[in-house]
Amino acid sequence: MRLKRAAAGASPDPAIALEGVRKGWGPRPVLDGIDLAFARGCITAVVGRSGCGKSTLLRLCNGLLVPDAGTVRVLGEVLPARDPVALRRRIGYAVQQAALFPHLTARENITLVARLEGWAAAALAERLETLRVLVDLPVDALERLPHELSGGQQQRVGLCRALFLHPGLLLLDEPFAAVDPLSRRDIHQRLLALQAHEPVTTVLVTHDMAEALRLAEEVVILGGTGGPRVYSRAALRLRQGDSDAEALLLELMGEGPP
Amino acid sequence: MIRALALLLLLWSTAAPALTVGSKRFAESHLLAEIAAQLLEREGFAVERAHGLGGSLIAWQALGAGDIDLYPAYTGTLARAVLKAPSLSGAALRERLQAEGFELLPGLGFENSYAIAIASGLAEAGGLERVSQLAERPTLRLGFSHEFLRRGDGWEALARHYGLPQQPRGLEHALAYRAVAAGELDGTDAYTTDGELSVHDLVLLEDDRGFFPRYEAALLVREDLPAAARRALVRLSGRIDAATMRRLNYRVSAGGESPAAVAAAFLAAEGLAADSAAVAPPTLLRRVLARTLEHLRLTGIALAAGCLVAIPGALLLAGRPLAARVFLYATGLVQTIPALALLALLIPLLGLGMSTAIGALFLYSLLPVARNTLSGLLTIDPVLLEVADGIGLTRRQRLLRVQLPLAAPAVLAGVKTAAVVSVGTATLAAFVGAGGLGEPIITGLTLNDRRLILAGAIPAALLALAVELLFELLERALVPAHLRGGRAGAPG
Numbered sequence: 001m002r003l004k005r006a007a008a009g010a011s012p013d014p015a016i017a018l019e020g021v022r023k024g025w026g027p028r029p030v031l032d033g034i035d036l037a038f039a040r041g042c043i044t045a046v047v048g049r050s051g052c053g054k055s056t057l058l059r060l061c062n063g064l065l066v067p068d069a070g071t072v073r074v075l076g077e078v079l080p081a082r083d084p085v086a087l088r089r090r091i092g093y094a095v096q097q098a099a100l101f102p103h104l105t106a107r108e109n110i111t112l113v114a115r116l117e118g119w120a121a122a123a124l125a126e127r128l129e130t131l132r133v134l135v136d137l138p139v140d141a142l143e144r145l146p147h148e149l150s151g152g153q154q155q156r157v158g159l160c161r162a163l164f165l166h167p168g169l170l171l172l173d174e175p176f177a178a179v180d181p182l183s184r185r186d187i188h189q190r191l192l193a194l195q196a197h198e199p200v201t202t203v204l205v206t207h208d209m210a211e212a213l214r215l216a217e218e219v220v221i222l223g224g225t226g227g228p229r230v231y232s233r234a235a236l237r238l239r240q241g242d243s244d245a246e247a248l249l250l251e252l253m254g255e256g257p258p
Numbered sequence: 259m260i261r262a263l264a265l266l267l268l269l270w271s272t273a274a275p276a277l278t279v280g281s282k283r284f285a286e287s288h289l290l291a292e293i294a295a296q297l298l299e300r301e302g303f304a305v306e307r308a309h310g311l312g313g314s315l316i317a318w319q320a321l322g323a324g325d326i327d328l329y330p331a332y333t334g335t336l337a338r339a340v341l342k343a344p345s346l347s348g349a350a351l352r353e354r355l356q357a358e359g360f361e362l363l364p365g366l367g368f369e370n371s372y373a374i375a376i377a378s379g380l381a382e383a384g385g386l387e388r389v390s391q392l393a394e395r396p397t398l399r400l401g402f403s404h405e406f407l408r409r410g411d412g413w414e415a416l417a418r419h420y421g422l423p424q425q426p427r428g429l430e431h432a433l434a435y436r437a438v439a440a441g442e443l444d445g446t447d448a449y450t451t452d453g454e455l456s457v458h459d460l461v462l463l464e465d466d467r468g469f470f471p472r473y474e475a476a477l478l479v480r481e482d483l484p485a486a487a488r489r490a491l492v493r494l495s496g497r498i499d500a501a502t503m504r505r506l507n508y509r510v511s512a513g514g515e516s517p518a519a520v521a522a523a524f525l526a527a528e529g530l531a532a533d534s535a536a537v538a539p540p541t542l543l544r545r546v547l548a549r550t551l552e553h554l555r556l557t558g559i560a561l562a563a564g565c566l567v568a569i570p571g572a573l574l575l576a577g578r579p580l581a582a583r584v585f586l587y588a589t590g591l592v593q594t595i596p597a598l599a600l601l602a603l604l605i606p607l608l609g610l611g612m613s614t615a616i617g618a619l620f621l622y623s624l625l626p627v628a629r630n631t632l633s634g635l636l637t638i639d640p641v642l643l644e645v646a647d648g649i650g651l652t653r654r655q656r657l658l659r660v661q662l663p664l665a666a667p668a669v670l671a672g673v674k675t676a677a678v679v680s681v682g683t684a685t686l687a688a689f690v691g692a693g694g695l696g697e698p699i700i701t702g703l704t705l706n707d708r709r710l711i712l713a714g715a716i717p718a719a720l721l722a723l724a725v726e727l728l729f730e731l732l733e734r735a736l737v738p739a740h741l742r743g744g745r746a747g748a749p750g
Contacts, residue, residue: 088647093645099642099645147740
């Protein structure tokens with residue numbers, strides 16, 4: 001079976017490898033015959049229309065969903081993992097609208113799992129401060145409840161929560177969709193700063209081609225005719241020319257595998 | 259947990275005193291039980307009273323279970339309502355009762371039966387003495403209580419038995435005597451020991467063809483009653499004739515005296531006890547206070563037990579929709595059982611008193627707590643649960659750290675509902691001798707004493723309000739403002 005390498009140079013030990021994956025709920029599967037590999041150490045964006053299976057793909061990667069057929073291998077482990085909780089603690093996960101626990105303060109949301117893991121207070125405080133500075137969250141925001149934070153701040157808290165345990169893999173499901181464009185631009189810069197500070201393999205699901213081009217080194221187009229297609233950012237930039245990102249996406253979705 | 263509950267119930271039941279006298283919920287029964295109780299106290303027994311038991315069957319079962327040691331019974335009721343053998347009477351009835359482990363002591367000296375009462379003037383003028391004579395007087399204006407008109411052994415059967423031609427009308431029993439006395443009515447139905455008969459100038463017609471069943475009053479006791487107690491009680495036999503009973507009843511129902519005081523006066527007058535002033539009843543305030551504490555204990559224990567079962571139950575069932583539905587149906591079914599019926603059903607299992615009342619309140623509290631807990635859990639935003647899984651919480655951690663805190667407002671609302679309902683329903687606990695604020699209410703209803711009814715009803719209403727307020731404060735303290743009232747877990 002031919003694997004579509006999502007990273008240039010085709011790393012021999014991908015962070016995620018999907019082989020012949022099928023997943024669906026009705027007669028027509030959402031995903032069918034998916035072969036994909038995500039290389040370690042870079043951001044890969046998964047782009048496509050709503051309902052094309054982007055989020056499903058992500059949930060297959062941390063075992064929230066189990067494929068109907070095919071195999072999923074994540075961080076060297078074939079799913080279902082022997083210890084799914086331990087595996088998920090090695091994978092950061094953030095979703096649309098942050099989905100912070102409404103009864104916990106920002107600080108409690110961010111440190112929840114680390115506290116359950118029994119981290120010392122000093123280590124907690126140090127890690128929290130590092131992330132807070134990197135995502136540019138005000139100190140007093142830490143003590144607030146989610147509904148007292150702006151949408152952008154909620155997203156930053158969600159990112160901190162996903163990154164707190166030094167994950168080997170970060171899964172982001174349209175995390176910035178509900179944020180206003182200016183805040184989004186700022187958070188994008190924060191994400192890139194984080195990536196520069198501590199590089200982590202990231203899969204970013206988005207319907208926003210411009211966001212994908214800004215953040216990701218590799219772009220996977222899901223849906224359209226044929227299976228998923230993988231492009232490097234350099235190649236896409238070259239093709240884009242003067243047209244806008246959406247026009248490029250439409251063009252890519254209309255054609256077969258590259 | 260079940261073992262702990264059983265232990266708790268055991269603690270209540272082992273606190274039983276030496277002898278318990280029961281009574282049913284009408285003044286005469288209360289009064290007779292009080293006479294028996296005071297007599298036993300004079301003999302040196304520690305006596306507990308279980309007044310106002312909710313019916314003949316409850317009293318019967320309580321006697322069988324040993325929760326009470328005696329109660330005033332009527333032969334006709336025992337034969338018809340309890341043993342379902344209407345023809346049983348006299349020696350045959352006593353034999354039958356013996357087989358159940360009970361002894362019917364020799365009769366107290368009167369019968370409490372239905373009778374036809376007419377104005378004494380009419381009786382003298384027309385020479386009316388017997389029911390059979392009514393057949394020759396078709397123009398007599400008769401009025402009967404609605405119950406007597408409806409009963410199987412009431413007017414229709416009586417008219418057939420004696421061939422009576424009159425067309426009676428229905429009216430309130432309380433008005434009937436007055437109407438007869440005022441000459442607006444010629445005759446009505448009466449109880450032979452009704453205290454009202456002693457004030458109105460009425461005559462009871464003789465049941466000369468033996469239509470009305472015999473309701474001879476006697477104390478029904480357990481066979482294991484101490485010999486000294488039995489000896490004391492037998493001294494009451496034949497001491498109370500119908501006229502005496504009417505007089506005693508009247509002192510309670512119209513004279514406003516307490517049954518305890520009337521009983522003491524009777525015992526002193528009969529030379530059965532030396533001093534009628536020996537028992538000083540506790541003040542009303544102190545009694546209400548004691549009843550309120552009893553009430554709180556009943557509802558508190560039942561509510562705590564209900565939460566201990568319903569909340570974990572709902573947590574277990576939250577992921578199993580079918581089982582959850584079955585559970586809700588089952589607890590909902592319990593809810594539809596009338597409180598009195600539920601109490602009666604529980605007596606054979608839990609005995610008379612606190613444990614049965616707590617058992618019933620416990621069963622009633624299950625539905626509101628379980629349903630609210632379940633709905634609290636089910637309305638949590640599914641994305642939050644997915645994220646909880648996604649960031650690596652175990653099932654247990656997810657439950658304790660996310661689901662329970664988010665469902666807390668709903669759980670609390672359920673506990674509040676159960677608590678308020680419990681405080682109200684617990685007034686029925688007095689029917690099974692469990693005390694509480696229902697005791698003064700039921701005694702007040704029995705004795706037609708409005709003051710006593712209010713002494714129970716007002717504290718009960720205040721208690722319900724206080725419980726509501728307490729839970730509101732609790733909610734304010736425990737649930738963050740933005741999670742109150744709204745949907746659980748909706749992101750801010």
